[in-house]
Amino acid sequence: MPNLSYLKALNRAIGDEMERDAAVCVLGEDVGVAVSYATAGLLRRFGRDRVLDTPISEQAFTGFATGAAMAGMRPLVEFQIPALLFLVFEQIANQAHKFSLMTGGQTRVPVTYLLPGSGSRDSWAGQHSDHPYSLFAHVGVKTVVPATATDAYGLLVTAIRDDDPVVVFAPSGALGLREVVDFADLAPVPLGVGRVHRAGADVTVVAVGHLVHDALAVAEDLAGSISVEVFDPRSLYPFDWQGLAASLERTGRLVVVDDSNRSCGIGAEILATAAEEMRLIAPPRRITRPDGAVLPFARELDLACQPTRAQLRAAVEKTVGAG
Amino acid sequence: MAEPAADPVGLYRTVSLIRGFEQRAVALVRTGVIRGGIHPCTGQEAVAAGTCAALRPDDVITSTHRGHGHVLAKGADPARMMAELAGRTTGLNRGRGGSMHAADFGVGILGADAIVGAAVPIATGAAWAFRRAGSDRVAVAYFGDGAVSQGVVLETFNLAALWRVPVVLVCENNGFATSMRPADTMAGSVVGRAAAFGIPASTVDGMDPQAVLDATAEAVARARSGGGPSLLECATYRFDAHHTWEHTARPRYRTDEEVAEGKARDPLEIQGARIPAATRAAIDAETGARLDEAVRFALAGPHPDPATALDHLYATGMRARAGAL
Numbered sequence: 041m042p043n044l045s046y047l048k049a050l051n052r053a054i055g056d057e058m059e060r061d062a063a064v065c066v067l068g069e070d071v072g073v074a075v076s077y078a079t080a081g082l083l084r085r086f087g088r089d090r091v092l093d094t095p096i097s098e099q100a101f102t103g104f105a106t107g108a109a110m111a112g113m114r115p116l117v118e119f120q121i122p123a124l125l126f127l128v129f130e131q132i133a134n135q136a137h138k139f140s141l142m143t144g145g146q147t148r149v150p151v152t153y154l155l156p157g158s159g160s161r162d163s164w165a166g167q168h169s170d171h172p173y174s175l176f177a178h179v180g181v182k183t184v185v186p187a188t189a190t191d192a193y194g195l196l197v198t199a200i201r202d203d204d205p206v207v208v209f210a211p212s213g214a215l216g217l218r219e220v221v222d223f224a225d226l227a228p229v230p231l232g233v234g235r236v237h238r239a240g241a242d243v244t245v246v247a248v249g250h251l252v253h254d255a256l257a258v259a260e261d262l263a264g265s266i267s268v269e270v271f272d273p274r275s276l277y278p279f280d281w282q283g284l285a286a287s288l289e290r291t292g293r294l295v296v297v298d299d300s301n302r303s304c305g306i307g308a309e310i311l312a313t314a315a316e317e318m319r320l321i322a323p324p325r326r327i328t329r330p331d332g333a334v335l336p337f338a339r340e341l342d343l344a345c346q347p348t349r350a351q352l353r354a355a356v357e358k359t360v361g362a363g
Numbered sequence: 364m365a366e367p368a369a370d371p372v373g374l375y376r377t378v379s380l381i382r383g384f385e386q387r388a389v390a391l392v393r394t395g396v397i398r399g400g401i402h403p404c405t406g407q408e409a410v411a412a413g414t415c416a417a418l419r420p421d422d423v424i425t426s427t428h429r430g431h432g433h434v435l436a437k438g439a440d441p442a443r444m445m446a447e448l449a450g451r452t453t454g455l456n457r458g459r460g461g462s463m464h465a466a467d468f469g470v471g472i473l474g475a476d477a478i479v480g481a482a483v484p485i486a487t488g489a490a491w492a493f494r495r496a497g498s499d500r501v502a503v504a505y506f507g508d509g510a511v512s513q514g515v516v517l518e519t520f521n522l523a524a525l526w527r528v529p530v531v532l533v534c535e536n537n538g539f540a541t542s543m544r545p546a547d548t549m550a551g552s553v554v555g556r557a558a559a560f561g562i563p564a565s566t567v568d569g570m571d572p573q574a575v576l577d578a579t580a581e582a583v584a585r586a587r588s589g590g591g592p593s594l595l596e597c598a599t600y601r602f603d604a605h606h607t608w609e610h611t612a613r614p615r616y617r618t619d620e621e622v623a624e625g626k627a628r629d630p631l632e633i634q635g636a637r638i639p640a641a642t643r644a645a646i647d648a649e650t651g652a653r654l655d656e657a658v659r660f661a662l663a664g665p666h667p668d669p670a671t672a673l674d675h676l677y678a679t680g681m682r683a684r685a686g687a688l
């Protein structure tokens with residue numbers, strides 16, 4: 041069976057959707073030659089009419105995608121670095137996201153924003169290492185963070201077919217992952233449905249994006265002593281609160297590991313909702329980047345800001361001990 | 364449906380309609396029926412009337428915070444528009460948009476936009492999608508003189524020219540961005556900025572509906588036939604305050620003499636002088652009656668049920684978690 045890489049899964053999802061629906065088009069910087077690989081081969085297959093190399097004008101082409109979507113297209117916009125989302129936050133949060141409500145339901149804005157290489161890229165420093173998914177969940181823009189190749193395929197397909205704007209964060213820490221799959225098994229993954237990667241009885245670890253793999257490693261490490269359930273929400277907005285509640289019914293303990301800043305991050309929301317509404321027999325904990333972090337350049341400083349397996353393990357042990 | 368506005372009588376009717384609409388809307392703001400205030404376009408009616416007269420019903424526009432004129436000229440029902448301003452479910456946007464977001468997709472109004480310059484790429488993207496679909500529909504993007512200092516607008520000029528998008532860029536230069544004059548905020552000129560991107564551009568008398576119509580017709584023809592974007596700077600004048608709350612702070616940024624001078628070139632008079640006096644009186648009576656009825660319709664409309672506050676948040680019907688609701 042093929043050993044599908046995460047990046048190839050993204051590429052395949054875009055190609056399949058362009059094949060299926062002539063309204064799907066791709067725009068972004070250097071998408072023709074596919075510097076990120078996600079758009080590889082698409083120009084040859086679909087032509088300049090549907091694969092548009094844009095000038096370095098993020099605000100214009102993001103607003104342009106909104107108009108094209110309202111006029112019947114389904115654009116996928118690729119951004120070369122996650123920090124560019126700060127530049128186009130206006131066009132996504134304030135325009136694309138708001139049009140349905142502000143027009144009283146007269147229009148839909150089916151745009152997908154793809155971020156191949158979000159989060160720390162191993163010493164790319166302050167302006168290339170953000171992972172701003174919590175911002176989009178906060179404003180209510182549909183936000184997904186796939187952890188595996190099959191989920192990358194399935195969630196991107198769903199994002200492209202969705203009639204609302206969706207931001208797809210592909211963590212740089214996951215891009216190199218591979219998964220043995222049968223192509224026939226690749227299928228859309230619905231938004232708002234999490235995935236239990238490993239069942240457990242003592243504690244639920246909610247892990248976002250590439251951190252799912254760290255959580256699985258920690259769970260394996262602890263297997264003799266602590267039974268860890270690893271829950272991957274897959275989409276952060278909408279969030280699978282039911283799935284989380286069901287997991288906490290089994291374990292009663294919660295640790296969240298989230299590669300975004302602590303204050304007002306998605307980790308805070310997960311803890312708060314669990315504390316308000318779900319079964320908890322011990323105080324929940326979260327491992328995140330520091331408050332307001334800007335990732336420093338030097339490798340050891342970059343790593344010092346990111347959640348680690350050691351921190352996760354310690355948090356799990358403490359949470360279970362406190363139970 | 365859109366007004367048959369391209370003849371002198373039609374142009375006058377549109378100007379009269381917009382003028383009367385704004386007068387009634389301002390009065391409803393003063394009595395608290397319209398909340399949040401409005402940005403009246405009184406004095407600028409020629410731009411809306413002239414540009415929209417050059418468009419087909421299936422062409423589209425995006426508008427600005429000062430958009431009532433554009434929206435009415437493109438063919439929105441004044442009654443549903445007034446109901447929208449009054450926040451009723453019978454409004455164009457079911458009371459979800461208000462003055463600054465009025466939209467009517469049925470007649471090609473993709474929406475007014477309250478962020479200065481933000482709708483310029485949106486109109487451009489829509490126009491591109493039309494051409495891609497093999498149609499000859501065009502889009503008009505309205506924006507103020509203040510908007511040409513927004514990066515996203517200049518970025519969009521580049522995209523539009525590069526990809527020969529069938530969009531007509533209409534800069535409504537009313538002499539002010541709130542209190543600031545173009546001479547104090549704009550290096551170079553509007554037309555000069557377009558020229559830098561190779562976009563054909565001209566300045567037209569924005570107080571004269573016929574002049575605006577003629578210039579727009581040329582730009583629209585160019586766009587339809589594959590000639591790409593054009594920019595039209597309409598030199599006009601805002602008679603009223605920037606916004607209806609201006610009377611509370613009373614900022615002084617222009618003299619009474621200057622306002623009087625501006626008002627001397629009133630599009631209502633300029634176009635009115637071109638049609639028989641009896642016709643003019645009949646149109647005024649007709650638009651007046653229509654607008655009085657619009658106000659009645661607006662006031663009779665139901666207020667939305669608070670439980671529906673987040674309806675339409677997602678096109679897919681996804682429901683947000685309750686939060687405060």
Ligand SMILES: Cc1ncc(C[n+]2csc(CCOP(=O)(O)OP(=O)(O)O)c2C)c(N)n1
Binds near residue numbers: 428478509510540541
């Ligand atoms: C990007 C942005 N900055 C500031 C504002 C606040 N604001 C609203 S209207 C306005 C002036 C706009 O001037 P202009 O574009 O000339 O349009 P006009 O009001 O004259 O029609 C400003 C600064 C805004 N809405 N959007």
